[in-house]
Amino acid sequence: MDKLFDFELTARLLGLDFVQMALLAAAVLGLVAGTLGPLIVMRRMSFAVHGTAELAFTGAAAALLLGIGVSYGALLGAVVAALLLGLLGGRESERDSVIGVILSFGLGLGVLLLWFYEGRASNKFGILVGQIVAVEPQDLTALLVSAGVVLVVLGLIYRPLLFASVDPGVAMAKGVPVRLLSPLFAVLVGIATALGVQIVGALLVVALMVTPAAAAARITASPLRATVLAVVFAEVAAMGGIILSLAPGAPVSFFVTAISFTIYLVCRVIAYAKGRERRVAVTSASAAPEAHRPGVR
Amino acid sequence: MSGGVVEIESAGLRFGDRVLWSGLDLDVRPGEFLAVLGPNGSGKTSLLRVLLGLQSLSSGSASIAGRPPGRGNRRIGYIPQQRAMDEQLTLRGTDLVGLGLDGDRWGFGLLGAGRRRKRIAELVESVGAESYAASPVGRLSGGEQQRLRVAQALIGEPDVLLCDEPLASLDLTHQRVVSELIDSRRREADTAVLFVTHEINPILSYVDRVLYLVNGQFRIGTPDEVMNSETLSELYGTRIEVLKVGGQIHVAGAQSALCEDEVHHHVGERVS
Numbered sequence: 350m351d352k353l354f355d356f357e358l359t360a361r362l363l364g365l366d367f368v369q370m371a372l373l374a375a376a377v378l379g380l381v382a383g384t385l386g387p388l389i390v391m392r393r394m395s396f397a398v399h400g401t402a403e404l405a406f407t408g409a410a411a412a413l414l415l416g417i418g419v420s421y422g423a424l425l426g427a428v429v430a431a432l433l434l435g436l437l438g439g440r441e442s443e444r445d446s447v448i449g450v451i452l453s454f455g456l457g458l459g460v461l462l463l464w465f466y467e468g469r470a471s472n473k474f475g476i477l478v479g480q481i482v483a484v485e486p487q488d489l490t491a492l493l494v495s496a497g498v499v500l501v502v503l504g505l506i507y508r509p510l511l512f513a514s515v516d517p518g519v520a521m522a523k524g525v526p527v528r529l530l531s532p533l534f535a536v537l538v539g540i541a542t543a544l545g546v547q548i549v550g551a552l553l554v555v556a557l558m559v560t561p562a563a564a565a566a567r568i569t570a571s572p573l574r575a576t577v578l579a580v581v582f583a584e585v586a587a588m589g590g591i592i593l594s595l596a597p598g599a600p601v602s603f604f605v606t607a608i609s610f611t612i613y614l615v616c617r618v619i620a621y622a623k624g625r626e627r628r629v630a631v632t633s634a635s636a637a638p639e640a641h642r643p644g645v646r
Numbered sequence: 647m648s649g650g651v652v653e654i655e656s657a658g659l660r661f662g663d664r665v666l667w668s669g670l671d672l673d674v675r676p677g678e679f680l681a682v683l684g685p686n687g688s689g690k691t692s693l694l695r696v697l698l699g700l701q702s703l704s705s706g707s708a709s710i711a712g713r714p715p716g717r718g719n720r721r722i723g724y725i726p727q728q729r730a731m732d733e734q735l736t737l738r739g740t741d742l743v744g745l746g747l748d749g750d751r752w753g754f755g756l757l758g759a760g761r762r763r764k765r766i767a768e769l770v771e772s773v774g775a776e777s778y779a780a781s782p783v784g785r786l787s788g789g790e791q792q793r794l795r796v797a798q799a800l801i802g803e804p805d806v807l808l809c810d811e812p813l814a815s816l817d818l819t820h821q822r823v824v825s826e827l828i829d830s831r832r833r834e835a836d837t838a839v840l841f842v843t844h845e846i847n848p849i850l851s852y853v854d855r856v857l858y859l860v861n862g863q864f865r866i867g868t869p870d871e872v873m874n875s876e877t878l879s880e881l882y883g884t885r886i887e888v889l890k891v892g893g894q895i896h897v898a899g900a901q902s903a904l905c906e907d908e909v910h911h912h913v914g915e916r917v918s
Contacts, residue, residue, distance in 0.1 A: 387736055390734075390736075391735060391736065391737075504753065504754055505752055505753055506752065507753070507754055508745075508748060508749050508750075508751055508752070508753065508754070508755060509749065509750060509751070509752065511745070511749065512745045512749035512750065515731075515735060515737045515741075515742075515745070516742065516745060516749075518726045518729075519724055519726055519745070519746070519795075519798070520745075520749060520750070521698075521700060522698050522700070522722075522724040522726070522808075523718060523724065523746075523749065523750045524699070524716075524717035524718020524719070524750055525718070525749065525750050526717075565736070566734050566735075566736045567734070569736065570735075570736050570737060570738045570781070570782035570783075571736065571738060571741070572736050572737060572741055575736040
């Protein structure tokens, strides 16, 4: 573990092409994941992200077996998953179990596909827990294009989507196509998930898609600020995770998830401290009689 | 055309063979305050859904703010029932109000951010919510949320305000505050108000007319014309006692009549 702080080795590795490619991929992923994150958290879709990632894994495994690009397989699997979840899990009460059902079957199918695969074992492991050497030039192009598509579409639907996510009743009354936006957003999440599968792997995508936004939600209530913070947190976790993993040659996923988790813990501590301050302030304020605020919690 | 903001003509709504109401004629003038009353399941909310374009009529026609009901008429304001919001929701009071202004528009809308902020601040001030408008909505009390709801509905300068039980689950003080806000808006800007409620007393002093729906039948008139023992007994088809005590109206007997109509759904088909 003393290699972790071998800065000279880290610097030398940073000069390598494949490392720079991986960092670029991570930067793009951080941007997309951080932007989508707050909406995922608002819409309570963490489990859906996990389920989508498992199907991205299935798609990637199939692509590996067929010898086509893993990124295309992951993309196809994730989009199919998003559509399935959108179609089958319309009602909120049903969604949870539908995700569980689809997720487990997808994972099982993926394991079978990998069993058929006779190539390098590290490829198999890679799509589950991520590996940076897997990012190849054509993958990077696919990554950039799909990230661009996600960000542009999200920009177009952002306000109605936010409205539909936080206030569906009024949004519907105001003519926002709430039922159309759900599957559309699920597809955007699917695309982003597929990108994440290549870097942190299917099992740990949640660390970049959900954790940064959940952390941001602890310390701000502004949708814009939450998005900016989520992007920063996701970038720090994704890129920092890769850089830290270089010298020891340890799995990227550990470092990505560890940074992500640490940020989350720090945000919770900040929120707790702020909450204490506020509670103290409210208590001293309510010591003076104030008739007009009956509902302060 | 009689110049009503809401015009409903021989309108009917049925789900399968269950008739909610039919033969409904209703004109709501600008600045009029109409209370829509009736037991659960009598189709009060469905009437709002029709006007919002979320539900089509089975028969007849309707127009609202000069158009047939359709998705996204910006001249309609809507205030829903208070509901609990997630305490962690990343949304402040001002954001909630702002969604009423442009939440239905595509794109980010980065242009005119300054004007937008000013407009939101004006509305927040008009409902007296300055002290908590920057707080997360999930941490506000029901009454505080509903004040912001009024601002959210009014920021688009609507001609008609559709209110779906906006006072439910509020304490008496906030019931009064919120209904006063709605009333002052219609006096200042001639906004018509359709106010769905199961409890008329908090708004009794503002109400011009009442639409009372029961079992597929209805009565329209001033509170005095509708809220009396004779009319309600006729509507419910059983003995109803309406008592007026200290400027409030108490309806006795409607509860037991209600239990009966749950059993005999076909009664609803006998339409006035």
